[in-house]
Every structure is written in C-alpha cells, then in structure tokens.
Amino acid sequence: MTDLYAQIIKMIGKAKDIAVYCHTNPDGDTLGSALALYASMKKIGKNVSIYCDCPVPSKYNCLYLSEDIAFPSKGSHDLAISVDCAGIDRLGQCMKSYLSAKEQIAIDHHKTFARFADTCLVEICAACSQIVYKLLKQMKIIDRNIASLLFSGIVTDSGCFAYSSVTQETHKIACELLSYEFDAAKVIYDVFTGSELAKFKLKTRVLSKTRFFEDNRVAVILFTKEDFEETETDISCTEGIIAELIAINDVQVAYSLAEASTRSYKLSIRTKSPVDASDIAMTMGGGGHNRAAGCRINGFAEDVIEKIVKAAKDRI
Ligand SMILES: [Mn+2]
Structure with a gap:
C-alpha cells in the first residue's frame, strides 16, 4: 500500500462526517465511484452524504443507493471527497459545499487533472472506479453491491473494455470484482448497452x-x-x-x-x-x-x- 492510500484510509478513519461528490452531468464512472465510497462509509458507521449538482440520468437509477444522491444543503462536513473530477469546476454548484469541509480529498484518473485539494490520489487509468477499488480493497470492505457499482464505473468509462485506456490492470480488477458474483451481464445491459x-x-x-x-x-x-x-x-x-x-x-x-x-x-x-x-x-x-x-x-x-x-x- 502506498503512503497516499494509507493516508486517505487514516483520514477516513478519523472523520465522523463525510461527504462524497460526483461531477456535474454525472456519468457511470463518477456515480459508480462515489456510490461505492458512500456505501462503504455507511457500512463502517460513518455519517455520510453523497452529492451531485444535477439530477442523476434515469438509466443510472438501477445503481445501488442512487436514490440517496442529493444536492448539498447548509452544514459542513469533516471530510469531502470528490471522485472523477479533473478540476474543481467539475463540481458545479457543489463547489462551495466541498470547499467548506475541514479537509478535502480528490480521487481522479484524468491526465489533465488540475490539483485542487490538499490530498490528491490521481492515477492515469481507464476509470476512476479502478482507483476507488484499490482503496476499498485495502479497507477490506467490498461486498456484492459495492463490487457491482465499481464494475458499472469501469464498464461505462472503458466502453465496455474496448478503449485504448484499458490495461491488464483494468481486466484484473474486473476479474476480482466478478468474484463477488453479481449479475455482470445485467449491469452491462443496464448501464452500457440498454437504451430508452x-x-x-x-x-x-x-x-x-x-x-x-x-x-x-x-x-x-x-x-x-x-x-x-x-x-x-x-x-x-x-x-x-x-x-x-x-x-x-x-x-x-x-x-x-x-x-x-x-x-x-x-x-x-x-x-x-x-x-x-x-x-x-x-x-x-x-x-x-x-x-x-x-x-x-x-x-x-x-x-x-x-x-x-x-x-x-x-x-x-
Ligand atoms: Mn471517469
């Protein structure tokens, strides 16, 4: 485990009240990453919220706990975590709420990432969900629902494993996620192939x-x-x-x-x-x-x- 992963796990451990932020016009990767973090924080008894500055597209209503995604109201948090945001402007109207937390973490996978938090976990890879997977794996917290969320993120951002951003690690993580025995074909249909x-x-x-x-x-x-x-x-x-x-x-x-x-x-x-x-x-x-x-x-x-x-x- 690199120091950065250890440091983030420590920050999460210390915080009582945590907020997780998706980017504006949310896609499957920001939602999968954020919901996986949110579900995990809930599981370990944190007081946790999940925010997005605009409504979640209906195709993602199938994602576990997506009904909990809200727009931030007043009140600040101990720890704010953004996922899949290459710059702070990607938070849209959630920016104020994010910055009002005592500490900020940014988890991202874009090569154009512009540093906007004190703690930034950034790796160039096919999906932000891959990084969140590595974090949650260290925390030994992944279950079937969390695995299906991370898989959703990887499937959508990798064009169902078709893009050149896909590496051995992408497939290795997907393979490890499949061991949780969720219905992978259904996830792919719901978030990738299926259309209204x-x-x-x-x-x-x-x-x-x-x-x-x-x-x-x-x-x-x-x-x-x-x-x-x-x-x-x-x-x-x-x-x-x-x-x-x-x-x-x-x-x-x-x-x-x-x-x-x-x-x-x-x-x-x-x-x-x-x-x-x-x-x-x-x-x-x-x-x-x-x-x-x-x-x-x-x-x-x-x-x-x-x-x-x-x-x-x-x-x-
Ligand atoms: Mn992404």
Whole structure:
C-alpha cells in the first residue's frame, strides 16, 4: 500500500462526517465511484452524504443507493471527497459545499487533472472506479453491491473494455470484482448497452444529420433544443452517441455538440491515435483523456463548428 492510500484510509478513519461528490452531468464512472465510497462509509458507521449538482440520468437509477444522491444543503462536513473530477469546476454548484469541509480529498484518473485539494490520489487509468477499488480493497470492505457499482464505473468509462485506456490492470480488477458474483451481464445491459426508446429517436434523428469535413476525417453532430423537445429527451441522453462517429473507419476526430442553454454548448471530443482529444479540449478550457475529452463552448452553432473543425484540421 502506498503512503497516499494509507493516508486517505487514516483520514477516513478519523472523520465522523463525510461527504462524497460526483461531477456535474454525472456519468457511470463518477456515480459508480462515489456510490461505492458512500456505501462503504455507511457500512463502517460513518455519517455520510453523497452529492451531485444535477439530477442523476434515469438509466443510472438501477445503481445501488442512487436514490440517496442529493444536492448539498447548509452544514459542513469533516471530510469531502470528490471522485472523477479533473478540476474543481467539475463540481458545479457543489463547489462551495466541498470547499467548506475541514479537509478535502480528490480521487481522479484524468491526465489533465488540475490539483485542487490538499490530498490528491490521481492515477492515469481507464476509470476512476479502478482507483476507488484499490482503496476499498485495502479497507477490506467490498461486498456484492459495492463490487457491482465499481464494475458499472469501469464498464461505462472503458466502453465496455474496448478503449485504448484499458490495461491488464483494468481486466484484473474486473476479474476480482466478478468474484463477488453479481449479475455482470445485467449491469452491462443496464448501464452500457440498454437504451430508452426516446434516446433511440434522438440518436437516429441527430445521426442522420451528421456532417463530415476534411475528407470524412472529421465528423460533427449537433443536438439542438428542438431535437430534445421533439424527442422528449434532454442533454443527458446524448451520452455515448458520439461513439457511432468515431467507429467510422475514416473518422479521426469526432465531435458532439449539445445545446445546454442559448448559444452555449457541451462539446464532447473523441479521437483516434495520434490525435490527442485532451489537447483540443484544453485549448478551449476543458480537459480529459487522450481519446476522450470535453469542454463547454459558447457562440453561434455555425461559428463553433468552424472553430472546432479548424482545431481538428490543425492536428490531423
Ligand atoms: Mn471517469
């Protein structure tokens, strides 16, 4: 056990009141990591809360204890732990609550991690849930429910073990988790493969309008407010659709632009080697990984598209 793991276990042991924080627009990894920590803290008798600054997408309602996720009200905690947040802005409106705790820990796996806590446990790997697994394994606290949460996080962030971020350690951890005998095929269907009909309608509508640039090496999809209204979906339903673009042989850089508010878009970026997605995101104030990254971008849709296509063109 490295000193950092020992130190965090000590900090957890000492704290009576602990808060665990997911990132805004939560995905399976931040939820799996945070809920696994939350369930573990509960198990050892801590007074523990779990927070997110926006509602959890309905596809994750299947996750153990997800109904306990709340928005922080007044009152501060002994110890605040953020998971899967590369920067403090990822906490969104939970930032104040996080900073008001007596001590902060950040657990993350992004290469663009910007240090924002006194204690940072950061390893570059396929999912933050891998790091949380190693921590909870040391604490000898993992059970069937906790294992299924960590597995959910790994499955979603690794594209079900398909991405280049997946290593021997990813598979080794998944293998150890499977020994807890939860229904792994059901978890994969629930958090990865399965889709609601409304999302299917959104997906087919938007993909049919995919735009290609630079000899089909750059692909862009745009989700507008009307797309969400007409299909009775919201921005959380855009997750994963970009995978269809980067799966096209010719495409080197894929973009998904989703209208979050007037002239403000959530940009997701996927790339093939050697184009670095986090490099593109960082020039626009965001961050992420080599193959997957994102940021917020403002402007008229056509201007934004011109800007991001240029950023891709400069790198392919
Ligand atoms: Mn993650």
